[in-house]
Amino acid sequence: MQRLVERHVPAVTGLLTVVSLALVFAAALRVVPAGALPRAPEAVLSAVPHVNAVISVVAFGVVGASWRAIRRGEVERHRKGMLAGVVLFAAFLVLYLYRVALLGPTHFDGPAVVEQFVYYPILGIHILLAVVCIPLLYYVLLLALTRPVSELSATNHPRVGRVAASLWLTSFALGVVVYLLLYLF
Template identity: 70%
Template sequence: MQLQARDRVPELTGLLTVVSLALVFGAVLGAIPTRHLPQAPDWFLAAIPHVNAVVSVFAIGTIFVGWRAIRAGNVTRHRNAMIASLVLFVVFLVLYLYRVALEGPTSFPGPAVLEQFVYFPILAIHVLLAIVCIPLLYYVLLLALTRPVDDVGATRHPTIGRVAASLWLVSFFLGTVVYALLYVVF
């Protein structure tokens, strides 16, 4: 009997989630040897947070467009918007992890009281939602990619997709707030 990806969506979701989170935590915790990474010029590294803020705003837009499209029954527009959202997420994540692996996390430049009672809670919720979104996104993506379009609605894709899209929107929005606190306000 030949096993297919469509029959192993939960297992593939788990595998992809573990690999993804290992890369994220490896970069954030400094476990990825930087000697294996190409060295970008300082101007490029300095531009990454600003580029990622723009990417996040576009991702918020594409997620919203995809959400509205599926509510209107436009599956093609939904699929295109969600693929665009995924591509934007991958661009964001690659740039973020590259910069963090080389330079470490950015310190909060504002007052300690704001760091403790505003910045850290927003950052914690953003990070938690981003972590929770990873398996949800893989799951709905794998369901959509391993089935004919007409069969996707009969899976858990619509239910989990609503949750994933909602959390994804909030995570991207809070990430933009974190950016503003780090690079605009202070």
């Protein structure tokens, strides 16, 4: 299986991206009836945004530290950190999509002018970057998992990884800003 993936990283990236985005949009558009999902207690559903904000802050720190580690030549620390970042991102996404599938998106209760000129532009950029990151993350992750470390520098992993990490960090940061706008301001 690893050899198959290694030979077809772009195709596997495309397949995983399509499946992932289908799941994301199915949850966001509430294609799955809420009654088809087990319902967590209200306290758990209410805690999800706060837990996800913490996950985002931790993921931002982990990805940033991992990026710094590879710049210092600390390959194993980079690898572990980026895998941790992917796990944190997956946890965030599962929690977020579960809550959205059950309750729908959270409404902005602030002033209309802030909603129109601050909240929606930040939310839009955050969502766009998150969607763009998905194939980039799959691509660099598949390259890293299917090749020896000694060969990675000869692939697109370093170049695409820099772009993916930059966009990923920006998306995490904007996600925290969206959280602050929704729940604290």
